[in-house]
Structure formats: C-alpha cells, structure tokens
Amino acid sequence: MRFDLVDLSLFRHVVEAGSITHGAARANLALAAASARVRGMEETLGAALLIRSRQGVALTPAGRTLLAHARVLLDRVERMQGELAAYAGGTVGQIRLLSNTNALTEFLPEVLSAYLGRHPGVSVDIEERTSDEIVGLVAEGAADLGIVAGTVDTGTLQTYPFRQDRFVVVVAPGHALAAAEAVSFADVLAHDLVGLDRASALTRFLADKAGRIDGRSLRLRVQLRSFDAVCRLVECGVGVGIVPETTARRAMRGMAIGIVPLTDPWALRDLTLCLRALDALPAFARDFVAHLRHPQTLESRANPSGGLPSGAGLG
The missing domain is CATH 1.10.10.10 (Winged helix-like DNA-binding domain superfamily/Winged helix DNA-binding domain)
Known part of the structure; x- marks a missing residue:
C-alpha cells in the first residue's frame, strides 16, 4: 500500500x-x-x-x-x-488557524501583519467558524489552533487568554433605541437589522441566540461583508447593527452613529486561544502563539536590547 x-x-x-x-x-x-x-x-x-x-x-x-x-x-x-x-x-511552514468573526475582523489583521513580515517563509491559512465548530475541529486535528469565545467549553484543549471585547448595538441618530442607556438582545429583535451575511460565524451565532428566545428570528434587511459596511448602512437609517465595541468606536470617528450596550451576558467577549498541545507545534508556530498572546514579544526579539529569550511569554 x-x-x-x-x-x-x-x-x-x-x-x-x-x-x-x-x-x-x-x-x-x-x-x-x-x-x-x-x-x-x-x-x-x-x-x-x-x-x-x-x-x-x-x-x-x-x-x-x-x-x-x-x-x-x-x-x-x-x-x-x-x-x-x-x-x-x-523558516518555512504553514499554520492552520480557525477564528470566530470578532477576533478575525478586529484583532488578527495587525498581529498577523507584524508576524508575517518577520517570517516570510511562513503562511497562515485562516478560516472563519463559530466557536463551537472551532473547538471540535482543533480537537480533531483539522487546525493547529483556534480563537474562540471564552464562554465555550474547550474540553481538554490547552487555552490561553487572547483579547477582550464586547458586542454593542449601533444605531442612527433619532432611532427608537438611540436614547436607551442599554438594551437586551430580545428588544433588539423587534427592529430591522443590518448584519453580516448568513454564512458568517457571527450571524449564525446571533440566529441561534434569537431562536432560543421563543423561537424568534433575525429581521435582516441587508447582509454585508464587513462591520464597517454594517455601520455605514446603520448611519443611513437602514436598521440597527450588532458589532464589536472596538469597531463601533472606530466607526464613530467618521460616522454619525450611536452606541447602545447590550445587557446580555454573552455580549462581553473574552477571546481565548485553544490548541491541542503547545509542545507539539513546530517552533515557528509556537512563536506565533507567543506573538498572538503578547505582540510586544515579537518586537523585543527584533530588537536585541529587549533581551527576551526564544519562547518567552509561553508559560
């Protein structure tokens, strides 16, 4: 054979x-x-x-x-x-990374750019999935590591803190929710939504949360490819959107939109790195994990005066 x-x-x-x-x-x-x-x-x-x-x-x-x-x-x-x-x-190699929508759009672009700029022989294959799917696929060996919501049961996988963010509602001035100090997801479901396309991990996550509230569904008026586009359509009065707070505050600098916090516990997002075994990864992948956790580690290695040894920050 x-x-x-x-x-x-x-x-x-x-x-x-x-x-x-x-x-x-x-x-x-x-x-x-x-x-x-x-x-x-x-x-x-x-x-x-x-x-x-x-x-x-x-x-x-x-x-x-x-x-x-x-x-x-x-x-x-x-x-x-x-x-x-x-x-x-x-160094030559490939890293297979699975990520939920929040981490993929808000945190990975910058850290990936810094890492790949110093590792020209390494490629990173990224796929967007829901957190539950990511845990299963990493455990099966379909990916080297994943970034998931901290609320997900990761079983026997090794985990490390990554970042923290929260989902908020973005609204146009004058919208019925604009004056609210905070709002529940159940109340948001009464309004038209501007969101990512139905295949995105976030939209599937929100649809699942809606279904758990008396079998309700999302009233998606428009489906787009990016959070920035969602905020732009919200500004135009098409509907309300649910986006990471980091996105919303950045968009506010150039758009006439408001932010309303969500009261649901799941809105606060502790993002977590998960993998099967750090020691089993090749050296360049272990460096990648270190950089995801502590981006300054890579900067220090590029500057010998920083004095950090290889693998620092992985404890």
Whole structure:
C-alpha cells in the first residue's frame, strides 16, 4: 500500500472542505486529477474512503482511520520542514488557524501583519467558524489552533487568554433605541437589522441566540461583508447593527452613529486561544502563539536590547 504526501494532503483537504471539488482547489489540483488520486487510493486500499453525494462527501470507517493517520503524518512533515529550514537560514511552514468573526475582523489583521513580515517563509491559512465548530475541529486535528469565545467549553484543549471585547448595538441618530442607556438582545429583535451575511460565524451565532428566545428570528434587511459596511448602512437609517465595541468606536470617528450596550451576558467577549498541545507545534508556530498572546514579544526579539529569550511569554 503506497500513499504519497500529495495523496494524504489532498485527502485531508477534501474531507475538511466537504467535497472533492473544493478539496482539489485547496490542494491546487485540477478536479480530474484530484478525483483520479482519490479513486487510486481507494483501489490501492481495496475499500471505499468516501461516501459521495450531491451534498458533498462523508467519511467511511476506513476514511476516518486514514484521516487520523494522515493528519499525524502531515503535521510531522510540516514540523520537520520548519525545523530543518532553520539550518538553511530561514523558516518555512504553514499554520492552520480557525477564528470566530470578532477576533478575525478586529484583532488578527495587525498581529498577523507584524508576524508575517518577520517570517516570510511562513503562511497562515485562516478560516472563519463559530466557536463551537472551532473547538471540535482543533480537537480533531483539522487546525493547529483556534480563537474562540471564552464562554465555550474547550474540553481538554490547552487555552490561553487572547483579547477582550464586547458586542454593542449601533444605531442612527433619532432611532427608537438611540436614547436607551442599554438594551437586551430580545428588544433588539423587534427592529430591522443590518448584519453580516448568513454564512458568517457571527450571524449564525446571533440566529441561534434569537431562536432560543421563543423561537424568534433575525429581521435582516441587508447582509454585508464587513462591520464597517454594517455601520455605514446603520448611519443611513437602514436598521440597527450588532458589532464589536472596538469597531463601533472606530466607526464613530467618521460616522454619525450611536452606541447602545447590550445587557446580555454573552455580549462581553473574552477571546481565548485553544490548541491541542503547545509542545507539539513546530517552533515557528509556537512563536506565533507567543506573538498572538503578547505582540510586544515579537518586537523585543527584533530588537536585541529587549533581551527576551526564544519562547518567552509561553508559560
């Protein structure tokens, strides 16, 4: 039985993407070539690895076994490449990161820019998911680390504090909620909403919270791609929005909008890093975790006068 690393990487991509078509795109392979490779793996094994349907693919028992081994092997290969690259004067590798909407839009752009600027050989593959999904995928080995809401049960995963923010309601001047000192999510549901598209992690989270209030739903008038766009449409009087407070206060500098705090406990967001085992990550990924927790650590390393040793801040 012979499966090469391209086969194993493709198989992991197919499973994580949910279809051979999307898996082939992630693996930078033509669909026909990807399909032929998967069929070849099944023929070599003598058993089906995937159950194919119009909705995508699902794993057979043999497929689940192969996926578990493929993730271990590929992780070790990636770690080996990263560590050996140091001897050639550089670091090469990929970090797979899952993030909820809040962290992805408000906190990651700046810290990623600083980290990647100093690690040109490292790439970071980021995917937006809900916090519950992230915990499960990190535990399965589908990602190296995740950023989730602090209220989520992370099970046996290792966790580290990341950032803190809160969701607030943004309103146009003169809106019925503009004079309120604070408002509950249940009261917000009585108004038209401007939000992110329905596939976003935040919109799915809010829809779930609405459904728990007597089966109610979101009155989404407009669905957009960014929090800044949400604030702009709110300013124009299309509806109210629910966005991170950091976004709202930044938008207020250039837009005529107001902020109304949400009274619901879940509105306060302690964001948490989660991973399976820090020691099992390659060195460049451990540095990435350190930088996410303490961005100044990377700055100190760039300036030898800072005197921080490699791995500082990971305790």
